Amino acid sequence: MRIKKYIGLFFPLLIFSCSVKKFIPEGEQLYTGSTIQLESDLSKKESEEIQTDLEKLLRPLPNSKLLGMRFGLWAYYKGQKEKPGFINKFLSKKFGEKPVYLGQIQPERTSNILLNRLENKGFYFSSSIYQITEKGKFANLEYQVRISDPYILETYQILGGDSLPINQEIQMLMGRTIMKKGSRLDLDELKKERERIDRDLKARGYYNFNPDLLIFEADTNHYEDRKFDLYLRLKSNTPIKATFPYSIEHIYVFPDYNVHLDNGDGDTVSVSGIEFIQKPEIFKPELLQKYILFREGSKFNPEISRTTSNRLSNIGNFRYVNISYDVSDTVLREDGTYPLKANIYLSPLNKRSVRAEIQGLTKSNSFVGPALLLGYQNRNLFRGGEIFNLTGKFGYEVQLASGDREALQSIEMGLTGSLVFPRVLFPVPVMNRFRYSIPKTRISAGYEYQNRTDLYLLYSYNTSFGYFWNVNRFVYHEFNPISLSIVNLARTSPRFEEILNANPFLRRSFEQQFISGMNYTFNYNQLADPDRKNAIFIGATVDFAGNLFRGLNALIGSENPGSIFGLEFAQYLKGDIDLRYYKKFSAENVLVSRIFAGLGVPVGNSLSLPFVKQYFAGGPRSVRAFRIRALGPGTFMPQDTNMGGFFDQAGDIRLEGNLEYRFPFNKYLKGAFFVDAGNVWLYKENDALPGGKFTNSWAEELAVGGGFGLRLDIQLFVIRLDTAIPLRRPWLLETGPWQDRIWLGNRDWRRDNLVFNFAIGYPF
Structure with a gap:
């Protein structure tokens, strides 16, 4: 009720303060816009399309409105005062709009433009008249257009x-x-x-x-x-x-092209009628020719040329790809075509690179500390476009502002290697079935050491084999038929054993040491089209584990169907979907809505998902008014917060919705208002986590938060700082989950309710 009261007082004050009527000079009338009334015998749909087209021709545009107020015009007038002051100067410079008066409008000229557009549409001899409506200091226009019968x-x-x-x-x-x-x-x-x-x-x-x-x-x-x-x-x-048509007579490929050098002195190798000129051999010709879709004797086709360029660019080894054509002869050939010479210039990127990165980490759960990342990359490892990456990481974190919890420390080390082949490694040739982008094959392996002092020591090993590719610029697929992970909980402290003993659900998630399965990801992203006014994003992932081993054990009649090679394996089915809609009011004023839903079902010998596969809520990319991993499951809230209770706050089910309005302050500084809602739940009942199971009352157990964010967007990356306030705490369902006051002037209230999230990139 207090919040509603403040809002009720705030908006009338804002509306009064932003009134512009008193600033309009004597003898002037503010132009508030124009409307068009059509008279025609056209269908409703066709009439609406023509009206929309004509309304785009109305110029000039009136001063803009925000929530019914002409804030930009008000800011301009305030900045024109004799002594405007710093704030008024700033508002006028950043948001001010010069007034558009009735005297600036040329209705006769606009009428002629409307009639000219109708003639271009086939409606000759149409007519247009206009009428001005004056209301004190304001005036608008109405154009009455009679559309003739079309040709x-x-x-x-x-x-x-x-x-x-x-x-x-x-x-x-x-x-x-x-x-x-x-x-x-x-x-x-x-x-x-x-x-x-x-x-x-x-x-x-x-x-x-x-x-x-x-x-x-x-x-x-x-x-x-x-x-x-x-x-x-x-x-x-x-x-x-x-x-007359043109056909390709010669094809020359320069895999090591340099605009500043003579590129014609290399050795020439012919493969399938294509001449490869390079010295030394940079790229194996027999592999590179598979990306080229045209051959000698084929007619010129710009679409095939563009697709070939795209395929070559997607290899990932070339800084730029340029395909040019020259008329090699002026004599018409016997087949009725003129000859063309095709030149394919490929400028390679640096083959090797080394990267060292020092990070200062700060997380929403109050962990801070340094991290060192070392990376090595070799492009074109075997002269076939293969990209090898090796990354090592060392990080140390300590929990500073832990509140009632005892501060924790963490040491993490890891080594990850991956090898990407820009082609399909498969027993049967399939590359010719893909035209836009040939799938790539990725093989990866990694090791991670995690020592969370006073709690546990964890080793993990993982490897995967799979494919990823783009069907077009909007659609992306990734399929990993082999995905293996081995987790070894090498040491636990008595303190952590107390946590595990109090929560069998958590113990089981750590004990399932072997994860073997496959996963598939699909993305449809219209944001790849910058000219699209409104865009959608659809992301979906399915993940299966343990089913193959379970079937093999059943086939051979194993006495322990839940283990393989002496290791207990996890068995589950998991899938999630991410839906986003981007409503653009202008280039940088965007309303983003998002819905995320994920479900993991432990099956067979598994009582829960493995810890690394569980869902978490809260943090900079989730419900931002709650700290990372500090929300749920359901209405559960750890009682003993000094025992590292955030380990418990995970689940098998996640539902989340977000709404964010983004707007610019200037070229680099952006702002956003947002509201988030969501939670995680358990699929199966767990006595150690009361209130955590998913039920039909899930909507009443949603956490809600809102806030404001600043983003420094310099195109290469985005630095984001979001400040949020929890509006609804689900664990207070019985006593009243909604926030009853906004008390920014109280230090204790700010400490308990203001949550800051620092992150790189937009949340979605």
């Missing part, structure tokens, strides 16, 4: 006969035309038709053709009811070389 296509044909091969080709392409009988005389549609014909001709080898060589002629003389005949012909001065 409709009756016939469409090609002029010029079949004397040239290109006319025959165009005639064959008429079956794919967008100009159907009944179409309007729309200039935009005619432009699309020319571009379609040009695109289809280019795909048939017409290298020197362009859409400007085509002319449309409309004839209305044969009709009295607004019909027309459409004719298409070539310009009279069309070059003869534009009317």
Whole structure:
């Protein structure tokens, strides 16, 4: 109730303070916008499309509004005062908008622009009148547009006969035309038709053709009811070389191209009719030729050329890829084509690189400390585009602000190696089935040492074998048929044994030492298209473990079906989905909504998911008003917080929703308001974690938080600081889970409720 009271007082004050009426000079009226009223006999859908198109032509735009207030205009007026002060100057500079007065509007000119657009759409002899409505210091316009009947296509044909091969080709392409009988005389549609014909001709080898060589002629003389005949012909001065196709006569590839050197002195090796020129051998020709989709004798096709360029770029070894074509001869060949020479220039990246990185880590659970990362990379390890990565890590963390919990220390060391082949390692050849991007094969192995002092010592080993590829620029797949992990809890302290004894659920998750399974990931990401106004992201992952070993043990009649080679293995089914929607109001004003749902089902001998496979909630990429791993499961809350209770706060099920509005302060500094809700739950009942099991009352057990964030976005990376307040604590369900006050002036309240999250990158 107190929060509602403050909001009720705040908004009227804000509205009053942002009023601009008193700033408008005498003799001026603020322009508040224009509307268009259409009169037509068109269908509702077509009328709405035309109205939307016409509204885009209304200029100038009125001053913008935010929550019904003209904040930008108010900031401008405040900055124009004789002594504006620092704050008003700042607001005016960053947010101010110059006023748009009625005197700046030219309604006659706008009316003519509207009629011109209608003529381009086929609506000739339409009419437009306007009316000005004045309300004191404000004024707006209304345009009343009467749309005439459009001119409709009756016939469409090609002029010029079949004397040239290109006319025959165009005639064959008429079956794919967008100009159907009944179409309007729309200039935009005619432009699309020319571009379609040009695109289809280019795909048939017409290298020197362009859409400007085509002319449309409309004839209305044969009709009295607004019909027309459409004719298409070539310009009279069309070059003869534009009317014949081109075929590739020679293909030259330079795998070690340098713009500053003479690249023609290398050794030449011919594979499948492609000449590879390099010295010494940088890339094996027999492997590189598989990425090139065109061959000698094939007609020029820009789509195949672009796809080839994309395939070569996706190898990951080249700084840039350039495919150029030269007319190698001016004589028409016997097959009716002109010859082309294709040159493929590949500029390689540095083969080896070494990276050393020192990090200062600070986490939401109050762990801080340094970390050292050493990395080595070898591109083109076996001269086939293979990329080898070796990474070592050493880190030390200590828990400073641990509250009631006793401070913990952690030492972590790890070594990870991976080898990526830019092709499919598979018994059967499958590369030719992929055109946009050939799948890559990844083999990885790693070792990790984790010593959480006074608690446990843990060794883990992992290896995987799998494939990943892009179907197009939006769709990504990853499939790992082999994924193995071995976890060895080498030492536990009496203190940690107390935690394990109090929670059999946690003990079982640590005891399952062997994880063998497969996983698959799918991503559909429309953010790859920067011109898309609104975008969606869909991510899904499925993970299976232990089922193969369980089946083998059943087949051979093993006495212990839950172990293999003397190691107990985990068996589970796990899947999750991540849905996001990005609503763009402008280039940098974006409303992001996100829903995440994950479910892990322990099966067979497993009572819970392995600890490394469990879900956690809270932290900088989850419900930000709660510290990392400090939320759930369900309504559970550790009673003995000084025993490192965050170990318990994991689950087999995770549900989460986020809503974030992002906006800019300037080019580099961005802001965001956000609300998060979510929790984790257990799939099976656990007496040690009361209230943790998932039930039909899950909606009442959601944690809710909200806050404000600042982001320093310098394109290469984003530094993010989010400040959040818990609005709903699920473990207080019986006594009242909702926050009853916002008391920023109280030090104790701030300590208990303000949560800061520092992270790199956007949360989603």
